[in-house]
Each structure stands twice: as structure tokens, then as C-alpha cells.
Amino acid sequence: MKKYGKFAALMAIIVSSLLWLATSTISSSKTYYVTISELHKLGNNAATRRVRVGGDVQKDSIVRGAGTVRFNLIQESNILPVVYEGRDPLPDTFKDGAQALAGGRLDTNGVFHAQEVQAKCASKYAPKPGVAPDGLQKKMVPADGQSAYRSAL
Amino acid sequence: MENVGALALLLAFCISLYAIVASVVGRLKRKPFLTLSGERAVLAVWFLVTTASGILVYSLMSGDYRMAYVASHTNRDMPPFYKFAAWWGGQEGSLLFWSFLLSTYGAVAIFTTRRSHRNLLPWVVAILSAIQLFFLTLNTFIVSPFQVLAVDRVVTSVADGMGLNPLLQYWAMVIHPPFLYLGYVGFAVPFAFAIASLIEKVPGDSWIHTTRRWTLVTWLFQSTGVALGSAWAYHVLGWGGYWMWDPVENASILPWFAGTAFLHSVMMQEKKGMMKVWNMVLVSTTFFLCIFGTFLTRSGIVSSVHAFAESPIGKYFVSFLALGIAAVIWLILDRLSYLKSEAELESVVSRESSFLFNNLILLASCFAVLWGTLFPVITEKLSNEKISLDAVWFNRLMVPIGLFLLFLTGVGPLFAWRRTSIDSLRKNFQLPGIGMLIVAACLLIGGMRYPYSIISLSLCFFVAATIVMEFFRGSRAISEKMKIGFVPAVIELTHRNTRRYGGYLVHMGIVLMFIGYSGHPFNQTSIGEVDKGSVMQVGAYTLKVMDLTEGDTPNYQWETAILDVSKNGQHIDTLEPTRRFYKAAQQATAIVALRSRLNEDLYINYAARTGNKATLQAYVFPLVDWIWIGVLVLIGGTLVALIPAKVARSYARTEVVGMAKKNATPVTNEA
Numbered sequence: 001m002k003k004y005g006k007f008a009a010l011m012a013i014i015v016s017s018l019l020w021l022a023t024s025t026i027s028s029s030k031t032y033y034v035t036i037s038e039l040h041k042l043g044n045n046a047a048t049r050r051v052r053v054g055g056d057v058q059k060d061s062i063v064r065g066a067g068t069v070r071f072n073l074i075q076e077s078n079i080l081p082v083v084y085e086g087r088d089p090l091p092d093t094f095k096d097g098a099q100a101l102a103g104g105r106l107d108t109n110g111v112f113h114a115q116e117v118q119a120k121c122a123s124k125y126a127p128k129p130g131v132a133p134d135g136l137q138k139k140m141v142p143a144d145g146q147s148a149y150r151s152a153l
Numbered sequence: 154m155e156n157v158g159a160l161a162l163l164l165a166f167c168i169s170l171y172a173i174v175a176s177v178v179g180r181l182k183r184k185p186f187l188t189l190s191g192e193r194a195v196l197a198v199w200f201l202v203t204t205a206s207g208i209l210v211y212s213l214m215s216g217d218y219r220m221a222y223v224a225s226h227t228n229r230d231m232p233p234f235y236k237f238a239a240w241w242g243g244q245e246g247s248l249l250f251w252s253f254l255l256s257t258y259g260a261v262a263i264f265t266t267r268r269s270h271r272n273l274l275p276w277v278v279a280i281l282s283a284i285q286l287f288f289l290t291l292n293t294f295i296v297s298p299f300q301v302l303a304v305d306r307v308v309t310s311v312a313d314g315m316g317l318n319p320l321l322q323y324w325a326m327v328i329h330p331p332f333l334y335l336g337y338v339g340f341a342v343p344f345a346f347a348i349a350s351l352i353e354k355v356p357g358d359s360w361i362h363t364t365r366r367w368t369l370v371t372w373l374f375q376s377t378g379v380a381l382g383s384a385w386a387y388h389v390l391g392w393g394g395y396w397m398w399d400p401v402e403n404a405s406i407l408p409w410f411a412g413t414a415f416l417h418s419v420m421m422q423e424k425k426g427m428m429k430v431w432n433m434v435l436v437s438t439t440f441f442l443c444i445f446g447t448f449l450t451r452s453g454i455v456s457s458v459h460a461f462a463e464s465p466i467g468k469y470f471v472s473f474l475a476l477g478i479a480a481v482i483w484l485i486l487d488r489l490s491y492l493k494s495e496a497e498l499e500s501v502v503s504r505e506s507s508f509l510f511n512n513l514i515l516l517a518s519c520f521a522v523l524w525g526t527l528f529p530v531i532t533e534k535l536s537n538e539k540i541s542l543d544a545v546w547f548n549r550l551m552v553p554i555g556l557f558l559l560f561l562t563g564v565g566p567l568f569a570w571r572r573t574s575i576d577s578l579r580k581n582f583q584l585p586g587i588g589m590l591i592v593a594a595c596l597l598i599g600g601m602r603y604p605y606s607i608i609s610l611s612l613c614f615f616v617a618a619t620i621v622m623e624f625f626r627g628s629r630a631i632s633e634k635m636k637i638g639f640v641p642a643v644i645e646l647t648h649r650n651t652r653r654y655g656g657y658l659v660h661m662g663i664v665l666m667f668i669g670y671s672g673h674p675f676n677q678t679s680i681g682e683v684d685k686g687s688v689m690q691v692g693a694y695t696l697k698v699m700d701l702t703e704g705d706t707p708n709y710q711w712e713t714a715i716l717d718v719s720k721n722g723q724h725i726d727t728l729e730p731t732r733r734f735y736k737a738a739q740q741a742t743a744i745v746a747l748r749s750r751l752n753e754d755l756y757i758n759y760a761a762r763t764g765n766k767a768t769l770q771a772y773v774f775p776l777v778d779w780i781w782i783g784v785l786v787l788i789g790g791t792l793v794a795l796i797p798a799k800v801a802r803s804y805a806r807t808e809v810v811g812m813a814k815k816n817a818t819p820v821t822n823e824a
Contacts, residue, residue, distance in 0.1 A: 004498070030528075
């Protein structure tokens with residue numbers, strides 16, 4: 001039995017060190033997914049958390065300034081003003097009406113400071129209810145395997 | 154046309170159902186006619202699915218814009234190559250592609266094994282047909298690729314399609330999904346053989362011998378597929394990342410981990426008759442992870458912008474997985490007594506033990522990646538908060554795991570079976586070990602301060618040295634014995650045992666890839682808004698903008714910056730990063746300019762244009778080329794391992810004598 005003890009001990013060491021690695025970094029690398037209304041409800045907590053919030057880019061709301069880009073996200077009539085302060089240029093898919101996901105923090109004035117923005121362009125066919133079959137109502141579906149969206153990290 | 158396609162799929166669905174029933178009943182009632190008709194049914198399914206695929210491809214190529222699938226995934230001005238690739242470009246088509254590959258694999262498997270495995274074949278047919286039935290259910294009833302556009306029930310067509318996402322109009326992306334799918338689908342065959350031999354209670358491990366080549370080919374497709382995806386991300390997305398632990402990427406690497414573990418642990422069963430249950434578990438895990446990977450990319454369960462559109466197929470996948478997993482677990486538990494191990498572990502420093510730890514680590518990484526990928530789903534179920542883990546978490550965990558695996562790659566193959574003597578340890582590891590320490594010391598003195606890069610590079614040296622020594626020793630012995638030159642001796646050595654030396658080459662490929670990964674901390678970046686005549690600096694390179702130009706083609710408009718690249722005041726190259734705006738998809742994409750050298754890549758992305766100024770992102774990525782070289786070596790090594798060995802290996806268990814002796818001892822004591 002002694003040799004099995006050795007195996008067990010080695011495995012226990014490996015597994016527990018992996019568990020330690022896995023759990024010790026969770027708190028620093030977790031990001032909350034929220035909707036705009038949930039973000040507003042969070043109140044003061046929102047400022048301390050790294051969150052990702054999704055929505056559509058409001059039409060004609062994109063204002064490109066020096067080093068920053070301002071735009072509004074809309075989700076079910078909730079509007080969130082966003083300032084993009086990331087280093088990289090915004091992705092190619094980011095434009096009016098695109099679905100976007102902004103990662104960053106909310107400040108006390110209710111403005112969201114995004115460090116990263118991911119965007120996915122909406123289908124150019126506007127679905128007319130009862131007309132187009134499912135195939136065209138879907139958003140553009142990229143081919144398999146890799147995500148086709150570039151994030152500006 | 155589309156009706157013929159839909160009808161063919163419906164017929165294929167019925168015939169698959171028939172194949173299952175006929176094979177199972179035929180086997181249980183011992184009616185060879187029935188089982189034979191089951192085999193023929195698989196061929197019929199192949200014919201029907203191929204017909205349906207042919208019709209879809211024809212519609213895509215000829216631009217039949219009455220069809221929803223054609224209209225959503227192609228447009229008139231797209232090159233024919235990409236029109237063909239639209240077959241697997243969207244959800245419906247790619248599921249049809251799955252069915253097509255599965256039926257092709259099934260037909261080939263039946264054809265090659267129809268004489269040697271009469272008793273297993275009915276079950277193999279039944280299992281493959283059951284999987285086929287599932288995919289045909291999706292194809293026929295849930296997400297048919299043959300839907301047409303209609304206004305008020307009158308079939309109509311659109312003038313032009315939406316086109317393929319321009320980011321995907323790149324050669325590696327066109328062949329990446331087929332490779333990955335060939336890898337995903339291929340594991341169905343070893344899985345079917347394993348389960349069939351479990352059902353039939355076939356003693357021994359004939360299923361492993363039969364499917365060894367399958368597994369290896371499939372694994373090769375999977376590795377190539379994952380690597381192509383990585384290469385696509387690097388060359389197309391414009392920020393030079395090759396892996397960012399995105400759910401969709403993770404889906405492709407999960408079965409690869411399990412499959413790699415399986416490839417290693419079957420050797421334990423072949424040579425020593427150990428780990429039989431474990432191999433059953435592994436082959437099933439790999440197969441279910443392949444299904445799970447398809448599910449993850451197709452169902453949008455992990456919601457981020459990266460995931461695919463929400464679709465109704467999720468619950469079907471979950472049911473199929475749950476059913477399949479339950480059945481396999483029941484079967485394995487029921488037949489545990491047929492899977493008894495024939496040998497025991499003896500020492501921690503042995504080949505067996507290194508396989509064991511290799512498996513542990515691969516499975517641990519598999520579990521870790523799965524956990525991290527599903528974390529948002531898990532937390533949403535538990536606490537109603539969706540929490541995602543970012544690449545930092547994955548890297549923190551996976552980098553040490555990867556380095557430990559690299560270490561095992563070096564030591565494992567050189568440990569002897571059963572136990573390793575101190576002498577053999579010294580003989581095999583003294584030189585590489587000392588070399589490794591010297592490399593580490595040199596890197597430290599040279600000013601390198603990233604611990605992981607130092608460990609990685611010195612381990613790379615260590616593993617490479619052990620592999621080179623193996624080749625060198627064997628070849629020298631052969632060249633002395635046969636009186637031939639050294640190079641022919643290397644070829645002779647490899648040819649004598651292609652599995653072993655092909656395996657070493659694969660390991661060498663992994664080493665080269667790790668050299669590439671080690672360069673990551675030394676990346677350099679510079680972003681600049683430039684106009685004609687501006688100068689930018691990145692690393693040792695000076696970029697001077699000679700001109701900004703633009704133009705138009707039917708498919709896209711383009712803008713290009715012409716850059717004069719110089720290093721230390723010397724002109725070395727002219728690079729032209731471009732940006733294209735695809736008209737049909739109304740989307741822009743960058744064509745990165747790359748100056749690739751073995752020591753580093755200069756990578757320039759034309760990111761945006763505002764007025765007469767262009768935003769350029771310039772990067773220097775050290776050592777990245779070694780990743781792609783490593784992939785090529787890995788592919789070459791796997792191909793070598795597939796060549797039949799010159800000296801026929803007998804898999805007689807070396808341990809049997811030892812076992813007998815051990816068992817005999819108590820008897821003599823009693824006497």
C-alpha cells in the first residue's frame with residue numbers, strides 16, 4: 001500500500017495546488033454581466049465592481065473626441081451614457097444600431113467608463129413580422145469555430 | 154430543388170431509424186440478413202445526405218436567393234471559393250455538414266472493418282446511426298437548411314444576399330471549420346467501437362487496435378483545426394492574439410485535451426492491460442466533449458457577443474448529451490468485471506506513472522477550462538448573477554499546467570516501464586538537466602526577468618535535448634551495425650518504430666510551440682495617428698508613411714497605407730497595411746501587413762481613418778513564428794506515426810511473465 005500512498009500524495013499535491021490557483025484568482029478576474037436597469041439598481045456597489053453591460057448603440061449618439069468616444073447604449077428603453085477610454089481603436093463592427101458589450105465601471109454621475117467595447121453588427125435585413133422566415137431574422141451568424149468579433153481590449 | 158433536398162433528409166432520417174432497429178434486432182436474433190441490411194442502410198443514408206449537401210452547395214454556388222440560407226450567407230460578388238465555404242458558414246449548413254461527415258465516416262468504417270469485426274459491426278452501425286439520427290432530427294425538423302423566403306406564403310427571392318462575414322473571408326478560416334469538424338465527428342468511430350465491444354463483452358482490446366489509426370487521424374484533424382483557428386485569429390483580427398480563452402475557442406480545445414489523454418493512456422492498455430475502465434471513460438468523454446463543443450458554439454448558452462445567436466437547438470443537445478452519458482455510465486458500471494486491470498502500478502518513477510500524471514494533468518486542464526467557460530451559467534443558476542472569468546484567470550491556471558505537461562513530455566518517454574533505475578535516470582537526464590540549468594542561468598544573466606518565460610525556454614531546451622539524444626543514440630547504434638551513414642540511419646530508426654519516433658517528433662512540435670509562447674511577455678506595441686510623411690517607432694523599427702491610397706472593387710472598397718520600414722537607419726522593407734469595407738455585409742475589416750522573421754514578427758494593422766489621418770497599430774511579436782513551425786512539425790510527426798512500422802510490433806504483454814511469477818510465489822510458500 002505504501003506505493004499507492006505516494007501516488008495519492010503526489011496527486012493530492014497537484015490537484016490542491018491547481019485548486020488554489022483556480023480559486024485565488026477568481027475574485028480579481030471576475031466580471032459581472034448586467035443589464036442597464038440592473039446596473040442602475042446596484043447603486044453605490046456599481047462603482048466597485050467590474051461589469052459588462054450590453055445593449056444597442058443608439059442611433060446618431062456616437063461622438064468621437066480626442067482619445068475618447070462617447071455613445072449611448074439602449075436596452076428596453078433604458079439609456080446608458082458611455083465614455084470609451086480604452087487604448088485601442090473601436091472594433092470594425094462598432095456603429096449605429098450595432099449590439100455592443102461595454103466592460104468597465106459606472107461613476108457616481110451615472111456615466112459608464114468603458115475600457116473595452118465589443119460589438120456585433122446587426123442584420124441589415126430588418127425583420128418584418130410574419131414575413132421573413134427565421135433564417136433572415138437572425139443576427140448575422142459567423143461561421144463555426146472562432147468568434148468573429150474583435151474586442152478592443 | 155430545395156424540396157428534393159428536404160425529402161432526401163427526411164428519407165435519411167427514416168433509414169437511420171431503420172438501421173438502428175435492424176442492426177440491434179439482427180444481432181440479438183442472430184439474423185445476418187437484417188444486420189447486413191443495417192449496413193446497407195448506412196450507405197443509403199450517406200447517398201441521401203450527400204445528395205442533400207450537393208443541392209445546398211449547388212444553390213449556394215448558383216446564387217438561388219429564394220433560399221433563406223443562401224440569402225443569409227452569400228452574395229453575388231463573393232468569390233466561388235467562399236460561396237462553397239458558406240456550406241459550413243452558418244448554423245443550418247454546418248449541421249448538415251456534420252451529418253455529411255458522420256455518414257461518410259460511418260460508410261468508410263463499415264467498409265474497412267466489414268470482414269474483421271462481424272460481431273461488433275451491428276452495434277457500431279447502431280451507435281453511429283443513433284448519432285446520425287440526432288443530427289438528422291435537427292436538420293429535418295428544427296433548423297432545416299432548405300427553408301425558402303416567402304411573403305404571405307408566396308415564395309419570393311431577394312436581389313442579393315447578405316454575404317459572408319468579411320472577417321471569415323480568409324483562407325485559414327475557410328478550411329478551419331472542416332478540419333475541426335473532421336476532428337469532432339471522427340471521434341464518433343472509436344467511441345462506437347469501444348461501446349460496441351463493451352456491449353458484446355469482447356475480451357482484450359481489439360477495439361483499440363482497430364481504431365488506433367482512426368483516433369490518430371482524427372486527433373491530427375483536431376490539432377490542425379485548432380491551430381488554424383489560432384492562426385486565423387492572429388492574422389485577421391488585427392491585434393495579434395492567437396488565443397484569448399473565448400468560449401468558442403475553449404469548445405475546440407476541450408475534446409483535444411481529452412483526446413490527447415486518450416492517445417496516451419491507450420498505450421497503457423496495449424502494453425500492460427491496465428486502465429481499461431479509464432480508457433472507456435476517456436473515449437466517451439472525448440466524444441461527448443465533441444458534441445458539447447458543437448452545442449456550445451451553436452446554442453448560445455454562454456452569452457457574450459462571441460456566442461452565436463440564440464437558437465432552439467440547445468435543449469435537444471442537452472437531452473442528447475444527458476441520454477448518451479447516462480447510457481454509457483450504466484454500461485460501464487454494468488460491465489466493470491470485464492474491464493479488470495491485468496497489472497499494477499509499481500513505482501512513482503516509471504512509464505506507467507508518467508502516463509498517469511499526464512492523464513491527470515490533461516483532464517484537470519479539461520475540467521478547468523470547462524469550469525471557466527461555464528462559470529457564467531453556473532453562477533447564474535446558483536446566485537442569479539452572471540459572472541464571467543477573463544483570460545487572466547485562464548492564463549494564471551493554464552500556464553503552470555502547460556509547463557508541467559512540457560516537463561512530463563521530456564521525462565515521461567524516457568522512464569522505463571515498471572520502474573526506472575538510478576543509472577538509467579543519470580544516463581538519460583544528466584546532460585539535458587545540466588544544459589537546462591545553463592540555459593536558465595544564461596537567460597537570467599542576459600537580463601530576462603519573466604519567470605515563466607525562463608522556465609519555459611529552459612524546459613524547451615531540456616525536452617528537445619532528450620529527444621535529440623534518443624534519435625542520436627538509436628541512429629548511432631544502427632549506423633555502426635549496418636555500416637550506413639548517419640542520416641540513412643535516422644530514417645531507418647524512425648521507420649523501424651514509426652509510432653515511437655513519430656511521437657517524439659510530435660513532442661518536438663510541442664516544444665517549438667512553447668518556444669513561440671515564451672515570446673509573449675516581450676511584445677511591443679505602438680499606436681499612432683499618421684498622415685503622409687509621418688514617422689512612427691515600434692521596437693527597433695522606424696515606419697515612415699510614404700502614401701495613403703484608396704480604391705474600389707465590386708466586393709469591397711479599400712484604403713492602404715504604404716509604409717517604408719527601416720531598422721538602424723537601413724531601409725529593410727515596404728509594408729502595406731490595408732483596410733477593406735465589404736459592401737454586401739456593410740462591414741469593414743483589416744488586412745494586416747506582416748513582416749515575419751524567425752526572431753520576431755512586425756505586425757501592422759490599419760485600424761481606422763478619420764479625415765486624411767489613418768490610425769495605425771504597430772506591434773512587434775517575438776518568436777511567434779515558432780508556434781506555426783511547431784504545428785507543422787506536430788503534423789509531420791503524426792503523419793510519421795501513421796506510417797506502418799517496418800518491424801512488426803507484437804503487443805505481447807511484457808508483464809505476463811512477471812505476473813505469473815508474482816502469483817506463483819505464494820503457491821510455493823504454501824507448498
